Amino acid sequence: MNEFVFTYPTKVYFGKNSLEKALQTESNRHGKTVMFAYGGASLKKNGIYDRVKESLAKEGKEVVDFPGIMPNPTYAKVQEGAALAKERGVDFILAVGGGSVIDCCKIIAAQAKTDKDIWEMEFSEKVFPTEYLPMGAVVTASGTGAEQNCGAVITNEEKGIKTGVFGAYASFAVLDPELTASVPAMQVISGAFDTLSHAMETYLGNSDQDNVSDDVALAVMRNTVVNMRRLIKDVNDMQARSNLMWDSAMAENGILKVGRVTDFQAHQIEHQLGAFTDCNHGQGLAVIHPAYYRHILKDAEEKFERFAKAVFGKDTAEEGIQALSDFIKECGLPTKMGELKSKVEITPEVLRRVADTCNIIKCNPRELDRDEVYEILMECM
Ligand code: NZQ
Ligand code: ZN
Numbered sequence: 084m085n086e087f088v089f090t091y092p093t094k095v096y097f098g099k100n101s102l103e104k105a106l107q108t109e110s111n112r113h114g115k116t117v118m119f120a121y122g123g124a125s126l127k128k129n130g131i132y133d134r135v136k137e138s139l140a141k142e143g144k145e146v147v148d149f150p151g152i153m154p155n156p157t158y159a160k161v162q163e164g165a166a167l168a169k170e171r172g173v174d175f176i177l178a179v180g181g182g183s184v185i186d187c188c189k190i191i192a193a194q195a196k197t198d199k200d201i202w203e204m205e206f207s208e209k210v211f212p213t214e215y216l217p218m219g220a221v222v223t224a225s226g227t228g229a230e231q232n233c234g235a236v237i238t239n240e241e242k243g244i245k246t247g248v249f250g251a252y253a254s255f256a257v258l259d260p261e262l263t264a265s266v267p268a269m270q271v272i273s274g275a276f277d278t279l280s281h282a283m284e285t286y287l288g289n290s291d292q293d294n295v296s297d298d299v300a301l302a303v304m305r306n307t308v309v310n311m312r313r314l315i316k317d318v319n320d321m322q323a324r325s326n327l328m329w330d331s332a333m334a335e336n337g338i339l340k341v342g343r344v345t346d347f348q349a350h351q352i353e354h355q356l357g358a359f360t361d362c363n364h365g366q367g368l369a370v371i372h373p374a375y376y377r378h379i380l381k382d383a384e385e386k387f388e389r390f391a392k393a394v395f396g397k398d399t400a401e402e403g404i405q406a407l408s409d410f411i412k413e414c415g416l417p418t419k420m421g422e423l424k425s426k427v428e429i430t431p432e433v434l435r436r437v438a439d440t441c442n443i444i445k446c447n448p449r450e451l452d453r454d455e456v457y458e459i460l461m462e463c464m
Contacts, residue, residue, distance in 0.1 A: 084294055084342030091336060093220075093231060094255040097329070101259045102131075102221060106138040106177075109255045113217050114174025120149040120164065120188050122180045129265040131223060135179055147171045152180065155357050155364075156187035158202060158239040165194035168216060176218040178253070181274070182227030182364070185220045186235035189250030192216040202239060205248055215251035222258050224266045225328040226274020226365060228281060228335025230256035238358055245358035246442065258332060260324040268318040272311060272414050273365030275327050279307045280349060280368045281334035286390065287383055288345040289446050300339045301393040303330050308394060311414060346447035349375050352456060355441035359433050360425035367423060369416035373408040374462040378455065380404060382448035420463050434460040 096105040110117065117139055126132040139146050149164050168176065168191060178188035193212035194201045204210045220230035229235070233252045238245040263271065286300040307330045313323035333339065352375070353367040380387055384400045391403020395410070411418055420429040427433070438457035443450060451459075 084296075085344070087341045089337060089341050092252045092254065093336070095258060095332065096255065097258045098325075099259060099261060101257050102134060102262065103138050105219070105221075105255055105257045106135070107142065109219055110139060110142050110144060110175065110177075112254075115143070115145050116147060116172055116174045117144045118147045118149050118164070118168055118171070118173040118176045118191075120152060120176060120178050120180075120184055120191070122150070122152045122154070122184050125265065126179060126223065129223075129262075131179065131221075131262060135177070135221070139177075147173055152184045152187045154181075154183045155236075155238050155245065155361065156183045158190075158237050158241070160187055161190045161194055161201075161237060164188070164191035168195040173216060176216055177221065178218060179221040179223060181222070181224030182229035182236070185222070185227075185229040185253070186237060186250075188218055188220070189229075189233060189235040189253075190237060190248055192218045192251035193249075201248065201250075202242075211249050218251050218253050220253035220256045221262065222256065222328070223262045224270065224274060225258070225260075225263055225324075225331045226271075226277040228278065228331045228333075230258070231332050231336040236354060236364075243358055244440065245354045247354075256332075258328050260321055260328050263324055263328070264319070264321075268314070269415065270363075271314060271318065271324070271327075272416060273363050273369070274331070275307055275311045275314070275365070276369050276411070276414070276416060277365035278327065278331040278334045279304055279311075280365070280372060282307065282330075282339060283372070283390070284347045284350060285334070285339045285343070285345045287386060287448060288343055288347075289448060294343050296339050296341055296343050297389075299333075301390065303333050303339065304390070304394045306330055307334075308410065311410075315414060344446050346444060348444045348447045348451065351442040351444060352437065352460065355437045356429075356460075358440075359436060360423070360427045360429060362423040362425045362429075366417050369411045369414075370418060370420060370423065370463045371459070373404060373411065373418075374459045376404045376407065377462075378451075378459050379448050386448075420460075429464075431461065431464070434464070
């Protein structure tokens with residue numbers, strides 16, 4: 084194991100009715116004015132909007148609604164939320180949604196506490212925020228694990244970049260699988276593939292081979308695959324959704340990352356694909372992963388072999404990657420760029436821009452050059 088300092092500041096309320104339990108206990112730790120942030124129409128259709136409003140009213144809170152946080156949240160939306168929080172004297176942010184809503188709120192929480200521009204601070208001055216509005220996160224679509232960490236993935240449309248920005252940790256998170264009951268089947272599977280990707284990308288970073296974090300990561304991968312298969316048979320299997328919700332949290336709460344270096348190159352490529360298209364994050368990863376892994380197979384053969392045995396019961400690295408590819412098909416996830424249903428046509432020119440602008444990770448099994456990224460992307464056409 085490498086040296087590490089581990090701290091985990093998010094209190095988790097897991098299971099049935101934890102929404103009301105958490106809001107009753109946690110919302111009184113902060114002031115009177117709560118910003119209730121959410122996405123589009125889903126919250127009002129599935130009744131979660133009314134449940135949140137009722138719980139906050141019971142606690143005597145003044146509620147400022149902040150709707151309309153879009154999938155792949157933009158930096159402009161962050162600024163809109165921060166301006167509203169400042170104008171209305173918000174004491175606490177409650178993010179209710181999937182990764183997009185939660186990520187947007189992490190940066191609103193930081194931007195609301197400073198007049199400096201967070202993007203400029205982090206990327207030009209390399210100064211990271213230290214003060215935040217407190218926030219809580221209620222997960223209505225699981226997979227990203229966004230409620231577990233302080234990194235937010237934000238699209239800066241002006242700059243044409245989708246990347247990680249550091250913001251607030253949620254002081255508490257509500258994980259009730261029943262809140263995800265209305266998420267469409269394909270989106271649940273896409274979210275679960277994102278979880279699988281987080282565990283794989285963590286495991287495949289360059290590190291020593293004798294690391295308890297790797298064994299835990301392999302167990303999380305295996306459990307994610309088993310429960311995705313259960314969900315394909317029965318999308319309403321709450322036990323499977325429950326396991327997947329905790330797999331999602333485990334993959335991003337830092338436990339798999341301690342004592343090791345992580346990879347996340349596939350994520351960097353997919354994020355930049357997301358900056359130029361509107362493709363779904365988990366689905367973009369499903370397309371990219373097999374091609375990327377075939378490309379780096381020889382750089383991490385032993386690790387791929389362990390992965391093959393532990394996750395898919397196969398003998399060799401090649402068979403493991405083939406099993407992953409077959410599993411993606413079995414789940415009905417896209418396997419080619421053309422299946423991503425992007426509104427923007429994904430052409431070789433778009434892929435060249437992705438390759439030329441995505442972050443390159445320095446310490447994955449091997450640092451890729453930009454032509455290799457392009458080659459990997461073209462294999463997905
Ligand atoms: O906007 P509404 O109407 O609420 O619909 C949303 C949205 O269209 C819908 N939804 C959410 N809860 C629902 C529901 N529909 C029915 N019933 C419910 N209970 O789901 C749609 C997509 O939501 P979104 O939040 O975009 O999905 P996801 O959770 O997959 O988040 C994706 C974002 O998270 C980032 C991704 O890059 C992407 O921007 N990620 C964040 C990470 C992090 N912070 O740690 C890590 C990930 O690797 C990822 O990059
Ligand atoms: Zn992800």
